[in-house]
Amino acid sequence: MNSRLRLVKDLLWFVALFGLVAGVFRIWFGLGATTNLSDAMPWGLWKVLNMIAGVALSTSGFTVGFLVYVLKLEQFKPLVKPAVLVAFLGYGCSCLALLFDIGLPQRFWHPFVMWNEHSFLFEVFWCVSLYFTVTAIELSPTILKRLGMEKLSAWLHRIAFGVVVVGISLSSLHHSSLGSLFLVTPLRLHPLWYSSFIPWFFIISAIGAGLMFIILVRIGYAYFFNPEPVFGKQAEAAAGEACQRSGVGNTSRSRTPGTEIKMLERLAIIAASILALYLLMKVIDLFSTGSISALLAGTWESWLFAFELFIAAILPVVVIAIPRTRRSPYGLGLAALSASLGLALNRVDVGIFGYFQDALVPYFPSLAEWAVSFAVVAAAALAFFVISENFPIFDDRWKRREESLGFFRYSFDRLSHVCNTVLTDSLQRRTIIAVFAIPLAWILLYPPYHQGSQAEYAIVPSTGLDPMRTVLLIDGNRDAIKTEFHHADHQKRLGGENSCSKCHHATMPNDHATPCSRCHRNMITATNIFDHEKHMSYLVKSEHLTGLHPTNRSCAFCHTKEQPKSAANAKECTECHKENMRIQEQLDEHLALASACSFQAAMHDRCITCHNREEAQHPDKNLSHCSNCHKSLQPSAGSAMQALRSARDVLAPK
Amino acid sequence: MHAILIDVTKCTGCELCGQACVDANGLDRDNANVDRVTSPDGLSANRLSAVVKVSEGHFAKKSCMHCLEPSCVSACLVGGITKRPDGPVVYDPSKCIGCRYCMLACPFHIPRYEWDERNPYMKKCAMCFSRIDSGKVPACVEACPNGALTFGERGALLEEAHKKIAEKPTLYQDHVWGEEEFGGTSVLYISDVDLEKLNWPRFEAASIPSLTVALIEKTPFIGLGVGSCLLGLSWIIKRRMQLASEKRREVDPELDSREGGAGK
Numbered sequence: 001m002n003s004r005l006r007l008v009k010d011l012l013w014f015v016a017l018f019g020l021v022a023g024v025f026r027i028w029f030g031l032g033a034t035t036n037l038s039d040a041m042p043w044g045l046w047k048v049l050n051m052i053a054g055v056a057l058s059t060s061g062f063t064v065g066f067l068v069y070v071l072k073l074e075q076f077k078p079l080v081k082p083a084v085l086v087a088f089l090g091y092g093c094s095c096l097a098l099l100f101d102i103g104l105p106q107r108f109w110h111p112f113v114m115w116n117e118h119s120f121l122f123e124v125f126w127c128v129s130l131y132f133t134v135t136a137i138e139l140s141p142t143i144l145k146r147l148g149m150e151k152l153s154a155w156l157h158r159i160a161f162g163v164v165v166v167g168i169s170l171s172s173l174h175h176s177s178l179g180s181l182f183l184v185t186p187l188r189l190h191p192l193w194y195s196s197f198i199p200w201f202f203i204i205s206a207i208g209a210g211l212m213f214i215i216l217v218r219i220g221y222a223y224f225f226n227p228e229p230v231f232g233k234q235a236e237a238a239a240g241e242a243c244q245r246s247g248v249g250n251t252s253r254s255r256t257p258g259t260e261i262k263m264l265e266r267l268a269i270i271a272a273s274i275l276a277l278y279l280l281m282k283v284i285d286l287f288s289t290g291s292i293s294a295l296l297a298g299t300w301e302s303w304l305f306a307f308e309l310f311i312a313a314i315l316p317v318v319v320i321a322i323p324r325t326r327r328s329p330y331g332l333g334l335a336a337l338s339a340s341l342g343l344a345l346n347r348v349d350v351g352i353f354g355y356f357q358d359a360l361v362p363y364f365p366s367l368a369e370w371a372v373s374f375a376v377v378a379a380a381a382l383a384f385f386v387i388s389e390n391f392p393i394f395d396d397r398w399k400r401r402e403e404s405l406g407f408f409r410y411s412f413d414r415l416s417h418v419c420n421t422v423l424t425d426s427l428q429r430r431t432i433i434a435v436f437a438i439p440l441a442w443i444l445l446y447p448p449y450h451q452g453s454q455a456e457y458a459i460v461p462s463t464g465l466d467p468m469r470t471v472l473l474i475d476g477n478r479d480a481i482k483t484e485f486h487h488a489d490h491q492k493r494l495g496g497e498n499s500c501s502k503c504h505h506a507t508m509p510n511d512h513a514t515p516c517s518r519c520h521r522n523m524i525t526a527t528n529i530f531d532h533e534k535h536m537s538y539l540v541k542s543e544h545l546t547g548l549h550p551t552n553r554s555c556a557f558c559h560t561k562e563q564p565k566s567a568a569n570a571k572e573c574t575e576c577h578k579e580n581m582r583i584q585e586q587l588d589e590h591l592a593l594a595s596a597c598s599f600q601a602a603m604h605d606r607c608i609t610c611h612n613r614e615e616a617q618h619p620d621k622n623l624s625h626c627s628n629c630h631k632s633l634q635p636s637a638g639s640a641m642q643a644l645r646s647a648r649d650v651l652a653p654k
Numbered sequence: 655m656h657a658i659l660i661d662v663t664k665c666t667g668c669e670l671c672g673q674a675c676v677d678a679n680g681l682d683r684d685n686a687n688v689d690r691v692t693s694p695d696g697l698s699a700n701r702l703s704a705v706v707k708v709s710e711g712h713f714a715k716k717s718c719m720h721c722l723e724p725s726c727v728s729a730c731l732v733g734g735i736t737k738r739p740d741g742p743v744v745y746d747p748s749k750c751i752g753c754r755y756c757m758l759a760c761p762f763h764i765p766r767y768e769w770d771e772r773n774p775y776m777k778k779c780a781m782c783f784s785r786i787d788s789g790k791v792p793a794c795v796e797a798c799p800n801g802a803l804t805f806g807e808r809g810a811l812l813e814e815a816h817k818k819i820a821e822k823p824t825l826y827q828d829h830v831w832g833e834e835e836f837g838g839t840s841v842l843y844i845s846d847v848d849l850e851k852l853n854w855p856r857f858e859a860a861s862i863p864s865l866t867v868a869l870i871e872k873t874p875f876i877g878l879g880v881g882s883c884l885l886g887l888s889w890i891i892k893r894r895m896q897l898a899s900e901k902r903r904e905v906d907p908e909l910d911s912r913e914g915g916a917g918k
Contacts, residue, residue, distance in 0.1 A: 028772070029772070030769070030770060030771055030772045030774065031767075031769055031774060032768075032769025032770045032771075032774075033770070037769070038769070039697075039698065039757065039763070039766050039767060039769075040763070042754040042757035042758055042767065043754065043758055066884070069888065070884050070887055070888040070891070071887075071888075071891060072888070072891050072892065072895060102751050102752045102753050103750070103751070103752020103753075103754070103767070103773070103774040103775070104750065104751050104752040104773055104774070105752075107750075107751045107752075108751060110732045110749060110751045111731050111732050111751070114732040114733055114734070114749050115732075115733060116728075116730055116731055116732060116733035117870070118727075118728045118863070118866075118867060118870055119728060119729055119730060119731045119733075119755075119870075120729075120866060120870060121729065121730075121731040121753060121755050122731035122732075123870065123873055125731055161888075165881055165884050165885060165888075166881070168880065168881075168884055169877045169878070169880045169881040169884070170877070172876070172877070172880045173873060173876060173877050173880075177873075180866060180869060180870075181755070183865050183866050183869070184725050184728070184729055184758070184759040184862050184863075184865065184866060185758060185759065185761075186862070186865065187761050187853075188758075188761070196865075199869070
C-alpha cells in the first residue's frame with residue numbers, strides 16, 4: 001500500500017469516526033439540538049447535498065449501462081462494473097444520510113405501506129428504493145462469483161439485461177422527480193432557479209455530470225492504484241534520451257497514452273455534449289421566463305447562479321472541446337471535477353440558497369450536520385476502496401492483492417508464530433485514529449444545544465406568552481429599567497374585556513408604548529385623557545387657521561354654540577377619527593368618563609397597597625412608611641426627583 | 655364546507671384567540687419555542703395560531719388556511735395530511751416520518767416542527783375538528799371578543815363577506831382573500847389594508863397541486879414508455895448488428911472461424 005493511499009484512508013477513517021459521534025448525538029438529542037434547521041429552512045445539508053446531489057452524481061450506474069447494454073457500445077464495457085459500484089455506494093450513502101435527516105428514522109418504511117401517489121416525494125422514495133435494489137442485483141454477480149457462489153452469479157448474470165432496463169426506467173423517473181419536488185414552491189424558490197422545466201434540468205444535468213463523475217472515479221482509481229491504463233507509461237528511457245539528444249520532440253512526448261484514456265475521452269465528449277445541451281436549455285429558460293432580469297440584477301444570487309453555471313457546464317464543455325486538454329488525463333480530471341462540483345452546487349443552490357430570499361434568515365449547517373454529511377461520504381469511499389481492492393471491479397488487481405497480501409489469510413501464522421501484520425497493522429492505525437477522532441468529536445459537539453446561534457428577533461413574538469397581559473414590563477425611555485404596569489388591573493377598572501379600545505386604537509390610535517404620563521397627566525388632580533391642547537394645535541395646522549390667536553378659531557370645529565363649552569356639547573370623536581377608531585359600536589361611553597387619576601394617586605396606589613400588605617411579613621417594619629420611597633423626607637435627603645429615581649431602582653429587576 | 659371569515663378591521667390584536675388555541679390544543683402555555691421561529695410571525699410548534707401585525711394598527715390572525723386544494727396534502731408522501739370533506743385539513747401523526755416536505759410545500763409557511771423533541775412531529779391548526787364534530791365552533795372563533803372571526807359554511811361566509819364590503823366600500827378593500835387564491839381556502843379574510851404580510855401574494859396559478867398533478871399522473875406511463883423504448887431500441891441495434899455480421903460473413907466466409915464463432 002503506497003503512502004498517499006494510506007493517508008487518504010486514514011483521513012477517511014477520521015472523518016467517518018468523527019461523524020459517527022455526531023450521528024449518535026443527532027439520534028439521541030434530536031434534530032433541533034444538533035442541526036441549524038428551522039421552521040423557515042426545513043430542508044438542509046443532509047437532504048440537499050447528501051441525498052439530492054449524491055443521488056444525482058450516481059447516475060453513471062444507468063447511463064453506462066444504457067451505452068453498453070442498449071446501444072451496444074462495447075468500448076465502454078470496462079466502466080460498467082465501476083459505474084454500478086459507484087451507483088450502489090452513492091445511493092447507499094444518500095439513503096444513510098437521509099435516515100439521520102428524517103425526524104422519525106424508525107418509520108422509514110412507512111411509504112412502502114402508506115401511499116400517496118400524488119406526491120413526488122413518494123415517487124422518489126419508491127424509485128430510489130427500487131433502484132438501490134437494482135444496483136445491488138447488478139453488483140452482486142461480481143461479488144458472489146468471487147465468494148464462490150458461481151451458480152447464483154451466473155443466474156443473476158442472465159437476467160442482467162432486464163435488470164438494466166428496469167434500472168434505466170426507474171432512473172429516468174426519479175432523477176426528474178427530484179427536480180419536480182421543487183415545483184411546489186413557486187413563491188419561495190428564487191426565480192433564477194425556479195422553472196417549470198426544473199425536472200428536465202435535473203435529469204439532464206444528472207446524466208451529464210454523472211458520466212463526468214465516473215470519469216473522475218476512474219482517474220482517481222488509476223491515480224491511487226494502477227496509473228498505467230489512464231496516465232500512460234513512461235516510454236523507454238533510452239528512446240526519450242535519444243529524442244532529447246537529437247533535439248526532436250519534447251519531454252511531454254516521453255509518455256505514451258494509456259489504453260483506457262481513449263475510451264474516457266470518448267465518454268467525456270458524450271458527457272460534455274449533454275452538459276452543453278443543459279447549458280443551452282438553461283439559457284433558453286432564462287430568456288423565456290424572463291428571469292434574465294434576475295440574473296442581471298447583480299444580487300449575490302445572480303453571481304452564485306453565474307458561478308454555478310460556469311463550473312457545472314461552461315468550464316467542462318470548454319475543456320472537453322479543446323482537443324489538447326481533453327486528451328490529457330489531467331484535463332479530463334479537471335473537467336470531471338468541475339462538472340461534479342457544479343452539479344452539487346446546483347442542487348445546493350436549488351435546495352438551500354434559493355430559499356434564503358424567502359426565509360429571510362441565512363442557514364449555515366452546524367458542525368454536526370457537516371460531520372454526518374462528510375462521514376457518510378467517507379464511509380462510502382472506504383467501502384469503495386475495500387470492494388475495488390478485493391473484487392474484480394476495475395481490473396485484475398485483486399488477484400495480485402490476494403497473492404501478495406492475503407486478504408483471507410489467517411492473521412496469525414501458527415507455523416512461524418508470527419502475527420500477520422496486514423490485519424493488525426490496519427487495526428492498530430484505526431484504533432489510534434478512533435482514539436483521537438471520537439473524543440475530539442465529543443468535545444466539539446457536546447453539549448449539543450447550541451444556543452445563541454439563532455438570530456435576535458426585532459419583534460419578540462408575544463403571541464400567547466401572556467395573553468391576558470397580567471403584568472407588562474414597560475421600558476418607555478429604553479434605559480433598560482423596566483417598570484411594572486398592571487395591565488389586567490387597569491383593564492378591570494376600565495370595564496373588563498371590552499375596554500381595550502379605551503387605551504388602544506380608539507382614544508390613542510396606533511399608540512403601542514403609551515407612557516404613564518399620557519393618562520396620569522397631572523401630579524395631583526385627576527385629568528381627562530382627551531388632549532385638548534393637541535387637538536387645538538392640530539386644527540390650526542390642518543385647517544390653516546390664522547390670526548392673533550388662531551387656536552381660538554378652532555373651537556367651532558368641535559363644539560356647538562352652547563355655552564359653556566364642555567365635552568357634553570362637543571362632537572363625537574368618531575366623526576373625525578373614522579379610520580383609526582374603527583370599533584365604533586364600542587365607543588358607547590362619553591369621553592368625559594375617560595379620565596385618569598393623578599400621577600401621584602396612581603403611583604401611590606401602585607406602591608402603597610403592596611407595601612402595606614407586605615409589611616407584616618417583612619423584616620423592615622417601616623415598609624409602608626413614606627420615607628421608604630421619598631428619601632427626601634429624611635433629614636439628610638436630596639430632591640424629590642432623586643427620591644423617585646431611587647424608588648425606580650428598587651423596582652428595577654437586577 | 656366549514657370556513658372561518660376573518661375581518662381584519664375588527665381585530666384589535668388582543669391575542670385571546672391564541673390563548674384559546676393554546677388551551678384547546680393542550681399546548682405548553684409557558685414555552686412558545688420562539689427560538690426556532692425564524693419568521694417573526696410568532697407561530698411555532700407550541701403556537702398554532704398567532705396574531706400578526708400587518709401594518710401599523712392593523713392585526714390579523716394567522717394560522718392554517720385550510721386550502722381547498724392543499725399543497726401539503728399533495729406533498730405528504732405517506733398521506734398523513736388529509737382534507738376532510740367538511741373543511742379542515744388534518745394531520746395524522748401516526749403516519750408521519752418527519753420528512754418536512756409539507757413545511758417546504760406550504761405557500762403560507764404554516765406547518766411547524768417540534769425541533770426540540772427526540773421524536774418530533776409536525777404541528778399546525780386543525781380547525782378544532784373535534785370541537786366541530788361535537789357541534790361547537792373552533793376555540794379561536796369562540797374566544798374573539800370583537801367578533802372579528804366568524805365560523806360557518808364557506809358559501810354563506812363568502813356572501814356575507816361581499817355584503818360587508820358592499821356596505822362599507824370606503825372601509826374595505828374590494829377583495830376577499832382566500833376566495834380564489836391558491837385554488838381557494840377555508841379561511842377567508844376581508845381587510846382595509848393589503849395582506850401581503852400574511853403571505854397572500856397575487857398568485858396566478860389555480861393552486862399549488864395543479865402545478866404537479868398533471869406531471870405526476872403521467873409518471874407510470876413515462877416509466878413504461880422509457881422501458882419499452884429501450885427494449886425496442888436495443889432490439890433494433892441487435893438486429894442491425896446481426897445483419898451487419900451476416901453481410902460480412904457473406905463477403906468473407908472464413909470470418910467465423912477467425913473470430914472464434916462470435917457470430918454463432
